[in-house]
Amino acid sequence: MLINDNLTVSSIYQQIAQKKAELANLDKEDLTKSFYEKSDSVNLTNSGNYDEEDYQRVLDKFENLDSKTRSHEQLHASLAHTKGAISYNYQMGPDGKLYATGGHVRLDTSIPKDEAAAIAKLYKLQKASAAPDGLSSADASIARAANLNKMLLLSKEQGVENAN
Template sequence: MQIGSATSYPAPAATSLPARLLASNVSPDVSPDITRAAQAPVTAAQPLADEQSASAREEADKPADASANPAKAQSREGQPSPQQQRLEQLEIAKLVSRDQEVRTHEQAHAAVGGRYAGAPSYTYERGPDGKRYAVGGEVGIDTSPIPNDPEATLRKMEVVIRAALAPAEPSAQDRQVAAQAQAQMAEARVELAQQQRSEVAAAREARAEQRKETEEEKPAEEEKSSAPVQQDQPPPPSLVLYRQLSGLPAPAPVVDLLV
């Protein structure tokens, strides 16, 4: 008889109490096989219960780990997790915004600087999508003065200052370039003032020399005006004609008769 076989009888896991001895309470008329059938399930229940509880714990642990760490579960499969995708999208949006800001900044320098500004150059960074985004840039601006022409230097430095401060938010480097241009303007003003003083002094000297020459010429003219002026006398009249007329005979009287 296989009634008491442990393989076909699932004993409950709650039977933690020691097995009761039924042999003393069984009637002598009961078969020993029946006694063993009653006792076998109690003694074999403990290993089977341990095995079932262990397998239940393993099954419970597996879905808990997968649900708690979905990123790790998907990373094992070679695909980015939703959290990683969100992070990449945020990084790309940040790079796009930075690219637009940098390009607008540098193009403002170049547009206002005109012939004194160079072409913009950029520093790029590759994003998670494989594209390159500008994260830095610069524009060369000529801040050198124009030799021997302070007025032209002043006009140039005014353009340089406007170009350096053209962006909506000038950087520290932009403000430094504007400060250098202002220093050049101060030097040009000093040079212009010196040049103007030199021109005024030269004009004063020229007027003084002209006045001196005028004063030297005036006495000579006065001496010429005080000297006697000899006027040319006309030649005496010729008497030859009178003599010829006096030698002619007297004309005969003529009488005109009117009829």
Template sequence: MAGLPSEEEAIRTGGVAVLTPEAVIALQKTETGNETGARSQPDDGADAGSQEGQSSGAVAQTQDDPEEEEDADGDGLNEAEEKQVEKLAQRDREVRAHEQAHARVGGAYASAPSYTFQQGPDGKRYAIGGEVQIDTAKERTPEATVRKMQIVIRAATAPAEPSSQDLKVAQQARSQLSEAQAELRQQKAEELNGDEEGEAGAPGSGEAAEAGADQQSENPAGAPADEKADAGASETQRGKDAEKAAAAYQSALQRIDDAQSLFNTLVS
């Protein structure tokens, strides 16, 4: 009876080798290590995904930073709001300068400025419109009206860029000024005419009185001598009256020139 082949004989003959207990334990440890390595690979993938997510978050955070950097001066306004504030501030300066020019030149004939406001993105109120009331009513006398309307015209056109309403006020004041100047010229002419008529009528009344006195003192007995004397006296008186009339006329002309000079001064 043949016995079992030895291990060396099995290897030589191509048979299946019989594993020893130590070899089986070694193989089991090797398989366990491979499984552990296979299970650790998904964990590595998860770590990679986590890192990728963190990277994406960092990119997103970096993209949000420029919006925060728009408020460089820290006033809480973005670039568009700051531009709006600049425009409102510029408008505020222009409106105030415009209305203050009216009030300053108008003096007693102009009211205090009143404004219309708008609130800006920064919470402040800015003037975007305004007005000053200017009195264009006539005064009691033409002279006072002329002086007033000259001031009103200057007040209405005082701003660097008068508005259409400013130009209307100036035109109305010019119309009032023209009417007052016409009234002033008429008054001066009437005064001059009255003076001339009064001075021209004075010599005639003197002649009539003297003629009546001569008639009452006539003497029939000495009529020829008295008539000659009266005739000579009348001629002398008429010469004097003519000189007075000429002097009065010259005086009237001088007053006309003086009145015209005064009128030109008021108009200018």
């Protein structure tokens, strides 16, 4: 049976099955992530015997990591246009509170057609992605891509000027 533009019913079912498999893989990844986040905890109530200094040391690490994580992501977001809010990963500390242990912000990496605006935006992207200490691989990747695109635009611009 022919539907439209050489699409058959079987090819449509095949595409649907492929999309379902992709969604199932995404669900499986999310389930795995949530399992590790839930099982990554310390149960201090069972032993009843813990050192107050250790408790405070662990709590201080959570608080410091939370502060650094939030500062890191907010610095990214403040230096360039974003495509949404900052997203944080949380872990429960020994005091029962949630602490940010990771995060990401989606930077707007679209490139305007105007070359001057594109170069200005690429400078901002490079600065925003490379600004904080402790760059992640995603940060470094965006910084490299922005720098490469900026260099390509500048070389194109210089090539045009040299041809005249």
